[in-house]
Amino acid sequence: MENLGYLLAAYTVIWAVVFGYVFLMQRRQRQLQRQLDKLQKTAEK
């Protein structure tokens, strides 16, 4: 079990980066949806 720390570190880094990217994309989607709703309301006035 020598070097187990390196193995865990590598897999943790991979999942942290992938989930971080997915989280940022979801946040951006929410922001864009809010902007779109706002524009739609202004257009309806």
Add this chain to the structure above:
Amino acid sequence: MNGKRQLGNRILLGLGFALMVAALYMVFIYAPTEKNTGIVQRIFYFHVPVAWVSFLAFFVTFVASILYLAKREMKWDAVACASAEVGVIFTTLVLLTGPIWAKAAWGIWWTWDARLTTSLVLWLIYIAYLLVRSLAPEADRSARYSAVIGIVGFIDVPIVFIAVNLWRTQHPSTIIFSGGLTGEMLQTLVVCIAAFTVLYILLVMQSAGLKRMEAAIQRLRSLQEE
């Protein structure tokens, strides 16, 4: 049409999840421990697919950039940009997992050998691609400038791939094609490559959708201003 697309997305998501679970099972339980480097060799099963996906991502950016310049359709720009973004994420992972393996196997985090250096250059090229996009004042100019980088920058991809054969490097050679893997190891690698390819497709679809949404908002804003 929308319902069919949603069903397709769900199938792809399910397939990606199943493949990733299978990949993790195979990496940690099914594949035997390599004799020379020991348990740390298991980093290879995610490091290689991540590198493969980054090459694929930049190839898609290259093709979509050519299509954008030829047809001037923003949908190609969205695909090129989304793929470059995902490519940068995966190249970052290559540059992070490689040194972790190197520290355990070689005793050093980094060495300026041909494969590592050309990989770092590749990452910098596509960081420049994303920077140009964010700095260019208009959407059209941003798309044109970045398409040129997307085409020219792709030259580095085959260089990274053949670097281990062109120069004497510390990085291991391409053992996949030379039969250096046992049956279980090769099967594990194939499943991992499939899992990461599906993940790449899902991420690009999501990111390209956001780019199209951004463009639609921009168009609506300019229409309201007129």
